[in-house]
Amino acid sequence: MEAAKLGTEQASLQITGMTCAACANRIEKGLNKLDGVKEANVNFAMERATVTYDPKVINVGQMEQSVQKLGYGTVKETADLELAGMFCAACAVKIEKTLNKMPGVTNAAVNFAMETARVEYNPLEVSVDDMQKRIEKLGYQAFTKQEQTDPGERREQAIARQKRKLLISAVLSLPLLWAMVSHFAFLSWIWMPELFMNPWFQLALATPVQFYIGMPFYVGAYKSLRNKSANMDVLVSLGTSAAYFYSLYLTIVWASQGGSVHHGPAMYYETSAVLITLVILGKLFESLAKGRTSEAIKTLMGLQAKTALVIRGGQEMTVPVEEVLAGDIVLVKPGEKIPVDGEVLEGTSAVDESMLTGESLPVEKKSGDTVIGATINKNGRLTVKATKVGKETALAQIIKVVEEAQGSKAPIQRIADVISGIFVPIVVGIAAAAFLVWYIWVNPGDVASALEKAIAILVIACPCALGLATPTSIMAGSGRAAELGVLFKGGEHLESTHRIDAIILDKTGTVTKGKPELTDIVVDHIDERSFLRMVGAAEKSSEHPLAEAIVSGIAAKGIELPAAEQFEAIPGFGIRAVVEGREILAGTRRLMAQYEVQAEQAFERMAKLEEEGKTAMLIAVDRQYAGLVAVADTIKETSRQAVERLKHMGIEVIMITGDNERTALAIAKQAGIDQVRAEVLPEGKAEEVKKLQAQGKKVAMVGDGINDAPALAMADIGMAIGTGTDVAMEAADVTLIRGDLNSIPDAIYMSRKTMGNIRQNLFWALGYNTLGIPIAALGLLAPWVAGAAMALSSVSVVLNALRLQRLNIESRTN
Numbered sequence: 083m084e085a086a087k088l089g090t091e092q093a094s095l096q097i098t099g100m101t102c103a104a105c106a107n108r109i110e111k112g113l114n115k116l117d118g119v120k121e122a123n124v125n126f127a128m129e130r131a132t133v134t135y136d137p138k139v140i141n142v143g144q145m146e147q148s149v150q151k152l153g154y155g156t157v158k159e160t161a162d163l164e165l166a167g168m169f170c171a172a173c174a175v176k177i178e179k180t181l182n183k184m185p186g187v188t189n190a191a192v193n194f195a196m197e198t199a200r201v202e203y204n205p206l207e208v209s210v211d212d213m214q215k216r217i218e219k220l221g222y223q224a225f226t227k228q229e230q231t232d233p234g235e236r237r238e239q240a241i242a243r244q245k246r247k248l249l250i251s252a253v254l255s256l257p258l259l260w261a262m263v264s265h266f267a268f269l270s271w272i273w274m275p276e277l278f279m280n281p282w283f284q285l286a287l288a289t290p291v292q293f294y295i296g297m298p299f300y301v302g303a304y305k306s307l308r309n310k311s312a313n314m315d316v317l318v319s320l321g322t323s324a325a326y327f328y329s330l331y332l333t334i335v336w337a338s339q340g341g342s343v344h345h346g347p348a349m350y351y352e353t354s355a356v357l358i359t360l361v362i363l364g365k366l367f368e369s370l371a372k373g374r375t376s377e378a379i380k381t382l383m384g385l386q387a388k389t390a391l392v393i394r395g396g397q398e399m400t401v402p403v404e405e406v407l408a409g410d411i412v413l414v415k416p417g418e419k420i421p422v423d424g425e426v427l428e429g430t431s432a433v434d435e436s437m438l439t440g441e442s443l444p445v446e447k448k449s450g451d452t453v454i455g456a457t458i459n460k461n462g463r464l465t466v467k468a469t470k471v472g473k474e475t476a477l478a479q480i481i482k483v484v485e486e487a488q489g490s491k492a493p494i495q496r497i498a499d500v501i502s503g504i505f506v507p508i509v510v511g512i513a514a515a516a517f518l519v520w521y522i523w524v525n526p527g528d529v530a531s532a533l534e535k536a537i538a539i540l541v542i543a544c545p546c547a548l549g550l551a552t553p554t555s556i557m558a559g560s561g562r563a564a565e566l567g568v569l570f571k572g573g574e575h576l577e578s579t580h581r582i583d584a585i586i587l588d589k590t591g592t593v594t595k596g597k598p599e600l601t602d603i604v605v606d607h608i609d610e611r612s613f614l615r616m617v618g619a620a621e622k623s624s625e626h627p628l629a630e631a632i633v634s635g636i637a638a639k640g641i642e643l644p645a646a647e648q649f650e651a652i653p654g655f656g657i658r659a660v661v662e663g664r665e666i667l668a669g670t671r672r673l674m675a676q677y678e679v680q681a682e683q684a685f686e687r688m689a690k691l692e693e694e695g696k697t698a699m700l701i702a703v704d705r706q707y708a709g710l711v712a713v714a715d716t717i718k719e720t721s722r723q724a725v726e727r728l729k730h731m732g733i734e735v736i737m738i739t740g741d742n743e744r745t746a747l748a749i750a751k752q753a754g755i756d757q758v759r760a761e762v763l764p765e766g767k768a769e770e771v772k773k774l775q776a777q778g779k780k781v782a783m784v785g786d787g788i789n790d791a792p793a794l795a796m797a798d799i800g801m802a803i804g805t806g807t808d809v810a811m812e813a814a815d816v817t818l819i820r821g822d823l824n825s826i827p828d829a830i831y832m833s834r835k836t837m838g839n840i841r842q843n844l845f846w847a848l849g850y851n852t853l854g855i856p857i858a859a860l861g862l863l864a865p866w867v868a869g870a871a872m873a874l875s876s877v878s879v880v881l882n883a884l885r886l887q888r889l890n891i892e893s894r895t896n
Contacts, residue, residue, distance in 0.1 A: 172549070186203050214226075250291075321541045350534070417460070424469050433445050493577055498552055538863045547876045554880050554884075561887065563829065567828070585733055585784060593718070617636065619662075631715075632711055656669015679705055721753045737750050832889075839886055
C-alpha cells in the first residue's frame with residue numbers, strides 16, 4: 083500500500099551466480115545506483131533481490147540487464163500456451179499487449195496462425211495460472227501443454243464443430259439466398275415458393291443463424307469492447323446486427339399494416355444469415371489450410387520410434403520410447419529405428435542416417451561409435467547404451483528449433499500488428515461516415531441503401547488476412563527449410579538471411595572434411611620411430627582435428643604412445659608438451675620463432691608441402707629442430723558447387739583460417755574461392771567480420787568449432803555446421819544440420835523465397851482492404867459479395883504461403 087501511495091512498484095528477482103555475501107552486496111549497490119530505483123535489498127541466502135522502483139523511470143527488464151552486466155544471472159522461465167477463440171489478427175495483438183503489460187512478463191509473442199503464445203516471465207512475479215486467467219478475462223482460452231496434451235486433437239474437434247455449425251447455417255440460409263436471387267430481373271424466371279417470400283418465415287430462418295450460429299461473434303465483441311479494444315467480432319456483429327434488426331423493424335411495421343406476402347418490403351435477413359455462413363465457411367477453410375502449414379513438424383515427429391527394446395534386471399522388455407532412461411541398454415534389431423541417441427556397445431551394422439545428414443549411403447557402425455535416434459539400423463543387431471533421451475536427443479532438439487522458429491515473429495510482422503491494432507476502429511468510423519453520406523446526400527432518407535453500404539464496408543474490412551500474412555509464411559518456410567537440413571532459430575533470422583551479401587567460411591571442417599590424414603614425415607638427426615613416439619604423445623592431449631589425424635596416423639604404425647607429463651595448447655601457434663622429461667614443440671614458424679628454435683632449413687620443404695594444400699607442422703625437441711609432419715584435409719565434394727551457387731546469387735565468398743597462407747590458398751583454389759584470410763587467430767575471426775560490416779556489408783559467418791563462436795555471434799547471421807560442436811551451434815542463428823556447404827545457398831534461397839511470399843501476402847491482404855473499402859463505400863459491392871471476398875482473402879493468403887512447402891529443390895540457384 084505504501085509503495086502504491088508513493089507511485090512506486092515492487093519487484094522480486096531470482097538471482098543466479100552469487101557465491102558469497104560480497105556478491106549480494108555488489109548487486110545491491112549496482113541496483114541502488116540505477117535511476118528510478120528507490121530501494122534494493124538482496125538476500126544472499128534466498129538468492130533474491132527485492133526492488134522498489136518508479137515504473138515511469140525504469141522497468142524490470144532494465145534491472146535484469148544491470149544484474150547481468152555485473153556478471154550474474156536472473157531466473158526466467160518460458161511458458162508455451164495453446165490459445166483458443168482468436169478470430170483475427172486484432173485478437174492476437176490484444177492478447178500480446180495484455181500479457182506484455184503484466185508484472186513479471188519480460189516478453190510475450192502471440193502467433194495468430196499457430197494459435198500459440200510464448201511468454202518469458204519471472205516466476206516470482208507472475209505464474210502461468212495468472213496468465214491463463216488474464217487471457218480468459220479477455221474472452222479467450224489458454225492451455226498449457228500439460229492440460230492440452232494433443233493440440234492437434236483440439237484443432238480437429240474445433241474443425242468438427244465448425245463443420246456442424248456451417249451445415250446448420252447453410253441449410254437455414256439457402257432459402258433466404260433463394261429469395262434474394264429472385265429480386266434480380268435477369269433471374270426472375272427461377273421458380274420461387276411463396277413461403278420463401280414471407281417475412282415471418284424469413285425471420286424464423288434468420289434468427290437461429292443470427293443468435294445461435296453467430297453467438298460467438300457477440301460474445302467476442304462484448305469481451306473485446308469491455309477491454310477497450312475492437313476486433314473482427316465487432317465488425318461482424320455490427321454488420322449482421324444492422325441487417326437483422328433493420329429487417330425485423332420492417333417486418334413489424336409490415337405486419338402492423340396488415341401487409342400481404344406479395345406486397346412485403348425488401349428484407350435483409352439474407353444479408354445477415356449469408357454473411358455469417360460465409361464467415362464460418364472462410365474460417366473453416368482457413369483452419370484446414372493452417373493445419374497444413376505445420377506438416378513439417380508432423381513429419382519430423384513421425385520419424386521418432388514409438389517403442390524401444392531395453393534390458394532391465396536381465397530381462398528384455400519393450401517400453402514406450404518416452405520411458406527409456408539415460409544409461410539404459412537398448413537392443414536394436416535389423417530394420418528397426420534406433421529409439422534414442424547412444425553409443426554402440428556390441429555389434430556391427432550399417433545405419434541409414436539420411437533423415438539427419440542427407441547422406442544416402444548407410445554409415446558403418448561398430449563398438450564405440452555413436453548412433454542417433456530415429457535413424458534406421460539396416461542389417462546388423464546392435465546393443466546401444468542410451469546417452470541422450472527424450473528432449474535431449476538430436477531429433478527432439480531439431481523439432482524444438484523448428485517449433486520455436488515457427489512460433490516466433492519476424493520484424494516485418496510488426497507492420498501487420500500495428501495496422502491490425504488500429505484497423506477496426508478506423509473501419510467502424512468509415513462505415514458510419516459512409517452511412518451518413520448515403521443517407522443524407524446520395525439517397526436522402528433511404529435507410530436501406532445507406533445501411534447496405536455500411537454493412538459491406540464492415541464486412542470487407544475484417545483484418546484476418548493481414549494477421550495471417552506473415553506467420554503462415556514463416557511456418558511454411560521454416561518447415562521446408564528444415565526438410566532441406568537448415569534450421570532457423572527464429573523468424574527474425576529467417577528474415578535477415580535474405581539480406582546477406584558476404585559469406586565468411588571457416589576452412590577446417592567447413593570447406594574441408596575436417597578429417598585430415600597424416601601424409602608426410604620428415605626427420606632430422608633423430609630416429610623416426612622415437613620422433614613419432616614423442617610427437618604422438620604430445621599431440622594426444624590436443625582436441626584439434628589435425629592433432630587427431632597425426633595421432634591416428636602414428637597409432638596405425640603400431641607405435642605405443644606414452645602419456646604427456648605437461649601439455650599446453652597455444653591458440654594460433656601450436657602446442658607445447660613435456661614427454662618423458664623432454665620438451666616437445668609442434669606448430670607454426672611463429673611458434674619456433676617464439677621459442678628461438680632455428681628451423682630455417684625446413685622452410686623450403688614446408689613451403690612445397692603447403693603449396694600442395696597440406697598443413698605442415700614443425701617439430702622441436704628440447705628447443706632443437708627435429709623434423710616436420712604434414713597432414714592433408716581435402717575439401718568436401720560439394721564445396722566447389724556450393725561456392726559457385728553463392729557467387730551466382732551475387733554473394734561475396736571469403737575463406738578464413740588459422741592455417742598458413744600457402745595451404746589456405748591451395749584449398750581455396752580447389753573450392754573456387756577467390757578471397758582468403760590466412761593465419762588468423764580465433765579472436766581475429768570476429769575482427770574480420772567487423773571489417774566487412776564496416777564496409778556496409780551484411781555478413782554471414784559459417785563455422786563448426788569452439789574458436790568460431792565469437793565470430794558467429796558477431797556476424798549478422800551466424801551459421802553453424804551441424805556436425806560441429808554444441809558451443810558453435812548455440813552461438814549461431816542458423817544450424818546447417820547436414821554439414822554440407824550447399825545448405826548455405828539453400829538457407830539464403832529459402833529466406834529470399836519466404837520474404838517474397840510474405841510481401842505477396844501483405845500486398846494482397848492490404849489490397850483486399852484498401853480496394854474493397856472504397857468500392858463498398860461507392861455502393862458497388864453487395865454485403866454478401868463482401869463477405870465472400872473477405873473469406874477468400876484469408877484462404878488465399880494461407881494457400882499462397884503453402885506454396886513454400888512445395889519449392890523445387892532442383893531450382894535452388896534462383
